[in-house]
Every structure is written in structure tokens, then in C-alpha cells.
Amino acid sequence: MKHKVAVTINGRKHEHEVEARLLLVHYLRDVVGLTGTHIGCDTSQCGACTIHVDGKAIKSCTMFAVQADGRNLTTIEGLAKEGKLHPIQQAFWDEHGLQCGYCTPGFIMAAAYLLEQNPNPTEDEIRRGLEGNLCRCTGYVNIVKSVQSAAKVMGGASTTAGRSAVTAGGE
Amino acid sequence: MIPAAFEYAKASSVDEAVKLLDRLGEDAKVLAGGHSLIPLMRLRLAQPKALVDINGIKGLDHIEVKGSKLHVGALARHVQIHSSQTVKESLPILAEVAAEVGDNQVRNMGTMGGVIAHGDAAGDYPTLALMLDADIVTNKRTIPARDFFKDIFTTALAANEIVTEVVFPVANGPHKYIKFRRRLFDWAIVGAAAQKVDGHWRVGLTNVGPTPVRAKAVEDALAKGAKPEEAAQHASDGLNPAGDLRASPEYKKHLARVLTKRAIEQAQ
Ligand SMILES: Cc1cc2nc3c(=O)[nH]c(=O)nc-3n(C[C@H](O)[C@H](O)[C@H](O)COP(=O)(O)OP(=O)(O)OC[C@H]3O[C@@H](n4cnc5c(N)ncnc54)[C@H](O)[C@@H]3O)c2cc1C
Ligand code: FES
Ligand code: FES
Numbered sequence: 001m002k003h004k005v006a007v008t009i010n011g012r013k014h015e016h017e018v019e020a021r022l023l024l025v026h027y028l029r030d031v032v033g034l035t036g037t038h039i040g041c042d043t044s045q046c047g048a049c050t051i052h053v054d055g056k057a058i059k060s061c062t063m064f065a066v067q068a069d070g071r072n073l074t075t076i077e078g079l080a081k082e083g084k085l086h087p088i089q090q091a092f093w094d095e096h097g098l099q100c101g102y103c104t105p106g107f108i109m110a111a112a113y114l115l116e117q118n119p120n121p122t123e124d125e126i127r128r129g130l131e132g133n134l135c136r137c138t139g140y141v142n143i144v145k146s147v148q149s150a151a152k153v154m155g156g157a158s159t160t161a162g163r164s165a166v167t168a169g170g171e
Numbered sequence: 172m173i174p175a176a177f178e179y180a181k182a183s184s185v186d187e188a189v190k191l192l193d194r195l196g197e198d199a200k201v202l203a204g205g206h207s208l209i210p211l212m213r214l215r216l217a218q219p220k221a222l223v224d225i226n227g228i229k230g231l232d233h234i235e236v237k238g239s240k241l242h243v244g245a246l247a248r249h250v251q252i253h254s255s256q257t258v259k260e261s262l263p264i265l266a267e268v269a270a271e272v273g274d275n276q277v278r279n280m281g282t283m284g285g286v287i288a289h290g291d292a293a294g295d296y297p298t299l300a301l302m303l304d305a306d307i308v309t310n311k312r313t314i315p316a317r318d319f320f321k322d323i324f325t326t327a328l329a330a331n332e333i334v335t336e337v338v339f340p341v342a343n344g345p346h347k348y349i350k351f352r353r354r355l356f357d358w359a360i361v362g363a364a365a366q367k368v369d370g371h372w373r374v375g376l377t378n379v380g381p382t383p384v385r386a387k388a389v390e391d392a393l394a395k396g397a398k399p400e401e402a403a404q405h406a407s408d409g410l411n412p413a414g415d416l417r418a419s420p421e422y423k424k425h426l427a428r429v430l431t432k433r434a435i436e437q438a439q
Binding site: 128 | 175179
């Protein structure tokens, strides 16, 4: 039996009929065609699939697409605005926060949620805030630097810009 | 991997969920936060025929103090529990434990009821529920925590029984939960909790057997005036933990003693 899912993704409405067992990450990648959200494990541990559902960071491999019915989703594709990278994306570029880049979309989405909750985190708070994401390449040092640098750029007045990009999810 | 096919139904009340479970039969399961069930389904270690999604039931995520009890709704998520002012004031150890369950993404989804009903030996809330004599309330009855956890992944719940809330005593005296693990987001290799209730220590252990353990021998020794390090020697009395990839039985027993000592000493 198929079920209806109507969701808003990065500001655009989508409606499909899906099987109940379809994982949200497979829906995003295979049905909607948004392949920026990655799959890195089978055990809900790596965080590569992190997106925002109604503003909260979640692992899209650990939710069924049917559960997202009526919700507002933001994926990595929804962060950049009018061709301009989101400050966290720019910071990962500037600070070399990635090597192979496989984990990066998940880290950026987790970092966006973290900075939303705590715009001025300490190094320890950044490491804790990103505990649900694994990277096999960088050793995390430059990821932490990237988040620190993004926090600075987003601090004060420009926080709201970063914030609306995250929660309103790109028009 | 891709889970096996199943029938999916959303419930908007506890009554409706019970009716759906009755209709869908023994192989139907409740879906709450999904953070234990979906990983098992992806590995096909679980292949329920049907899922009854209870996330849409209103009023099951309450957190409130009534008299000397803290009521935590089954759908209260870890993030709500650790950030709740009510929990911080009435049972701070629970807020501290919730902050250490999994990671941010897990805490945004996982629920109190899910951890309790799943009955994983490494679950953190069951240890607190047992040592604090909490009550597990279902649509049918109230089950004291000491009668609830039967074996690994096995509880007193019937197939069509739904946890609606967990009722803890208010306790805001000295307390500490120490979770020993290799990576931040991991489950406990061993966990030890100490909480003073009405002048007496309660001590509980996580992941040292098929169910949570209340360390009565440690509590009794402390009541007789033993120092923490002496009392903690009893933490491994009667334990027979299974070894796993991360720890041998001997190592777990060692951790039980060391962490119990630290939990009592660091309690505040
Ligand atoms: C990476 C990762 C790390 C984790 N680390 C920890 C940890 O350190 N400590 C810890 O305790 N947990 C940990 N967890 C597990 C997490 O806390 C789960 O959320 C929890 O174990 C299950 O709760 P849930 O709401 O997700 O339940 P679900 O996965 O939806 O359900 C679990 C089981 O309980 C049943 N169930 C759920 N709700 C009810 C109800 N109200 N009534 C009757 N039956 C019900 C379901 O049918 C199912 O059998 C981790 C999970 C992941 C993915
Ligand atoms: S794919 Fe690894 S946590 Fe989702
Ligand atoms: S950059 Fe390669 S996994 Fe993180």
C-alpha cells in the first residue's frame, strides 16, 4: 500500500505516493533527486544524512518518508542563497574543513543547528554539538575551526541572515 | 539497508493506537522516536508486519510535577527532558542523563517511552527508573520498575500495551551518573548512578547484565556507614555480565566498582 507524503523542501512543495518502508534519505535522494544528503552507515551513527525537519537536526536515515508528511525540511541544497554560499559552507571552504567531502553536508547541517541553539559555542561545545557526525578524513581539527569561524561571521547582526536561511529553508 | 515491507498506520489517541495494535496482530509494533526500532529494521534484525505511529498523539509529551512525583510522558523526547526546567529542579539527575543519551540528532527524536519499552541493557533511563522505584504507566495498569524489566529486550509489556508515562519520585539531593564509553555518542560500556533520596543512597548500574541493576549491597554498606571506596567494592557482587566487543565480563565488573565509587564521591 502506498501513502501520500506532502512536504516542503527548501521552500518548495513536493507531493508523492511512497511505500511506508521508504527511508526519508532515500526519498530525498532517489525520489526528489536531492543527492547532497549522503548515506554513510547502516546503524544511525555517522550523521552524513543530517537534515533539518521543522528546524531540528535529525538523521534522515532514521525516519520514514511517511513520517515527514506535512513537515518543513531543509537540506544542504537549501542553505546557499542567490548563488552565495551560507557562511558555514564558506567557512568549511576557507578553513579546509573537508578533504573527501563525503561527511560535509551532514556536518554543515549539524553545525547550522548547533549555531542556531548556541551562536557562540566554545570548542568543547562545538565538539559535543557535532558528536553525532563522523569524519574519516580530517581529524576534526579543521571542522572545529570552520564552525568557530562561521560563528564569528554569523555573530551579531548577521546571525539572523544565517538563521532564516536555516529555518525558512530557501525560497 | 532497506527495511522489509510493513503496513503503516497513524494513531491520534492512545485508544486508537491500542485498537490498531489489536487489529494488526502480534507482529505489529509501536513506532515512537524510531531510534532503536528503525536501525534494527534496516539491519532486518526486526521485521514487524505493521507499525503504529504514535508520534501524532497529543498530550503524551508532558513533563510535570504533581505532589512529590515527576511525571514524564512517553513521547517526551530526550532534548525536552534535558532542557526542561521542571526536570532540572525536581530530578536533576534525569536531565543530566538525558543530555548524554546519543547525540543531538538522536536526542531530537528518541523518547522516554521508547527507551523504557525497548528494554536495552545499555539504556540509561531504565537504570534510574529501577533504582528510584519509578512506576511505568500504561493504557492498562501501573507497573513498578522492579517488575518491569524482565530480560534483555524483554519487558512486562503485552503486545497491545502502550507506555503512557513514567512516574519518578522528586529527588534533588546529591546525585551523579557516570557513563563510561569510548566515543561521546556511544552507549555506556558500563554506567553507574548514585542519588540520595530522603537521606539514603540509591545506586544503579547500566549494562552489567540483561536488565538494569540496583546495587543493594552498596546501598546497605553505605547505610551502615562504609566509606564510598569500601561500599563500592560490593558493586560487582552477584554480577555476571556478558562480555562484548568492547569489554570482557571481568572488565565490566571492574568498571562497576570504580564507577560506583566515583559516582558516590562526585555526587553533588
Ligand atoms: C547513534 C545512537 C546512539 C544512542 N545512544 C543511546 C544511549 O547512549 N543511551 C540510550 O539509552 N539510548 C541510546 N540510543 C537509543 C535511543 O535513546 C532511542 O531513542 C531509544 O532507545 C528508543 O526510543 P524511541 O523513542 O526512539 O523508540 P522506538 O525506536 O520508536 O521504539 C523502540 C521500541 O519500543 C517500543 N515502543 C516505543 N514507544 C513505546 C510506547 N510508548 N509504548 C510501548 N512500546 C513502545 C517500539 O515498539 C520498539 O519496540 C541511541 C540511538 C542511536 C541511534
Ligand atoms: S547514514 Fe549514517 S547516520 Fe544516517
Ligand atoms: S572529509 Fe572525508 S569523511 Fe569527512
